[in-house]
Amino acid sequence: MCFVLHSMLLARPRQDSAKINPSDRAALLQKIDRRAEHFTGLSHQIWEFAELSYKETQSSQLLKSELRNVGFQIQENVAGIPTAFTASWGQGKPVIGILGEYDALPGLSQEALPEKKVRNVAAGHGCGHNLLGVASALAVVAAKDFLAEKNLRGTVRFYGTPAEEGGAGKVYMARAGAFQDCDVVLAWHPGSQNYAGWRNSLANISAKFRFRGKASHAAIAPEQGRSSLDAVALMNHAVELLREHVPESTRMHYVITNGGAAPNVVPDFAEVYYLARHPDMSTLDGIWARILKCAEAAALATETRMEMEIVSSVHNVLPNDTLNMLLDRNLRHVGGIRYSVEEQTFAEKLRTTLSIENAPSLGSQEQIQRAEEARDSGSSDVGDVSWLIPTGHLWTATFVPGTPLHSWQATACAGMSIGSKGMLVAAKTLALTAADLFSDSGQLEGAQASFKKRRAGHEYRSRIPANQKPPLNYRDK
Ligand SMILES: [Zn+2]
Ligand SMILES: [Zn+2]
Incomplete structure (x- = not known):
C-alpha cells in the first residue's frame, strides 16, 4: 500500500516544470463549451430566483448540489451563515479558490428585454451575480477535470459567498478562517468591458x-x-x-x-x-x-x-500584478464577445435607454481592454480577501457596453444570451488561470511576492467590530 502510494507520488509530474501546452488549453476550453448550455441554464435559474443578500437559499442550494454531484466536498454554514459554503476537490497544496456570489438587489426587477418591464418579483440581478456564481462554479469544475487528468496535486475550491451587496459576507467568512489555508484567490465581476485588474476600488x-x-x-x-x-x-x-x-x-x-x-x-x-x-x-x-x-x-x-x-x-481591492497579468494573458487567449444579429439589435435598442456620453462604444465588447483604460469604481468585499491572500480580478462584458451596474438594463442583460456569453468568457479565463497556477509553482511564488510588495507591511484588520455577527436580516424592512 505504502509502496503503491509512493510510486504514485513519484509518477506525478514535477509541478514547477509542467507548463500547459496548447492542446491542453484547447481541450480545457472545449470541455467548458460542452458544459456551457447546462451552466447557462443554472444562471437563468438563479436569475429567476433573484434572492436578496443572506436569503440566497435556493441559489446556494443549486450551486451546492451541482458541485456535490461532480465530487466536490461541501462545507456548509460557513461563519454561521446558512447561505455561505465552500466546495473543495483534490488534495493538499496549493489551494486555489475561486469566489462566487449569487445575491440580487431590491428594486431591480426586470424582464430580459431591452425596454423597462418589471417581473412579478421585487428583486433583480442588476449586478449580474447570477452569472458571477455560475461562471466560478463552471471554472472550478473545469479546473478539477484538469487536475484529475494531469494527476496533479492540489485543491480547487469554490467559495460560495453571500451578501456581497452591503452585507460583507466575505468579511465574516474570512473572520471564521475560511481562507486560512488558501494560497491564491481568483475573482471576477460582470461588467461592460473585458479586462483584468481593478483600478479604482474603494x-x-x-x-x-x-x-x-x-x-x-x-x-x-x-x-x-x-x-x-x-x-x-x-x-x-x-x-x-x-x-x-x-x-x-x-x-x-x-x-x-x-x-x-x-x-x-x-x-x-x-x-x-x-x-x-x-x-x-x-x-x-x-x-x-x-x-x-x-x-x-x-x-x-x-x-x-x-x-x-x-x-x-x-477594504479596497489590493491588486496582484502577477495574477492580473496571468488573467490578462488568458483573457486575450479566450477573446472578447461577438454578438449575433439578434443580440446586436437588443444592444442597440438598450443603448437608446442609456446615457452613453463617454461610455464605451458598442463593439468594444469584442476587445480586451487594459485595466488603465477601463472605468471601474465602487466597493466590494473581495477587497478584504485581497488583503489576506493574493487575489487576481477579472471583468467581462456581460452587459451591453455603457450599461451601469445596479440598473434595470444590467438585470435585462444578465438574463439573456449577452450575459451568458460574458459569463463563459469569465469561466474560461478563470479555469485557464487556475490550470496555469496548478502547473507552474513559479506563478504562485510571483503572486506571493506581488502580494507582499503591494501590502507593504500593512496588516489586515476589518473595521467591523470583532463581536459583530453577520447581519443576516439586514434586508428585512
Ligand atoms: Zn453590486
Ligand atoms: Zn456585484
Whole structure:
C-alpha cells in the first residue's frame, strides 16, 4: 500500500516544470463549451430566483448540489451563515479558490428585454451575480477535470459567498478562517468591458448614527424639547462643510432613516445612515474620525445623546500584478464577445435607454481592454480577501457596453444570451488561470511576492467590530 502510494507520488509530474501546452488549453476550453448550455441554464435559474443578500437559499442550494454531484466536498454554514459554503476537490497544496456570489438587489426587477418591464418579483440581478456564481462554479469544475487528468496535486475550491451587496459576507467568512489555508484567490465581476485588474476600488465604512432627545409639544412647549432631528440636520450640515476639506477621491453619502413622526411633536429619536468611501482604508479612517466629530458636535449643540453603530465596512481591492497579468494573458487567449444579429439589435435598442456620453462604444465588447483604460469604481468585499491572500480580478462584458451596474438594463442583460456569453468568457479565463497556477509553482511564488510588495507591511484588520455577527436580516424592512 505504502509502496503503491509512493510510486504514485513519484509518477506525478514535477509541478514547477509542467507548463500547459496548447492542446491542453484547447481541450480545457472545449470541455467548458460542452458544459456551457447546462451552466447557462443554472444562471437563468438563479436569475429567476433573484434572492436578496443572506436569503440566497435556493441559489446556494443549486450551486451546492451541482458541485456535490461532480465530487466536490461541501462545507456548509460557513461563519454561521446558512447561505455561505465552500466546495473543495483534490488534495493538499496549493489551494486555489475561486469566489462566487449569487445575491440580487431590491428594486431591480426586470424582464430580459431591452425596454423597462418589471417581473412579478421585487428583486433583480442588476449586478449580474447570477452569472458571477455560475461562471466560478463552471471554472472550478473545469479546473478539477484538469487536475484529475494531469494527476496533479492540489485543491480547487469554490467559495460560495453571500451578501456581497452591503452585507460583507466575505468579511465574516474570512473572520471564521475560511481562507486560512488558501494560497491564491481568483475573482471576477460582470461588467461592460473585458479586462483584468481593478483600478479604482474603494474602501468603505457605513454606520447608523442615532440621536436621542426629549419630546415635547412643538407649539405649546418647544422650549422643553430637545430635537434629535435637529441633531441629524446639524450633523449633515457639518459633513457638507467637511466635504470641501477631504481628499477629492472621497465619497460621503447619507439618508435619513428616521426623522420623527409628526411636525407638531419635537422628535425624541432620529437616525441617519452614513456611507463613506476612499481608495485607501487608512485615509478613510481619518475621514471617518472627522465624520464622527460632526456627529458628536451635533449632539453637543442640540443636547441630545448620540450613538453610532457600524453597519459594514470593506477594504479596497489590493491588486496582484502577477495574477492580473496571468488573467490578462488568458483573457486575450479566450477573446472578447461577438454578438449575433439578434443580440446586436437588443444592444442597440438598450443603448437608446442609456446615457452613453463617454461610455464605451458598442463593439468594444469584442476587445480586451487594459485595466488603465477601463472605468471601474465602487466597493466590494473581495477587497478584504485581497488583503489576506493574493487575489487576481477579472471583468467581462456581460452587459451591453455603457450599461451601469445596479440598473434595470444590467438585470435585462444578465438574463439573456449577452450575459451568458460574458459569463463563459469569465469561466474560461478563470479555469485557464487556475490550470496555469496548478502547473507552474513559479506563478504562485510571483503572486506571493506581488502580494507582499503591494501590502507593504500593512496588516489586515476589518473595521467591523470583532463581536459583530453577520447581519443576516439586514434586508428585512
Ligand atoms: Zn453590486
Ligand atoms: Zn456585484
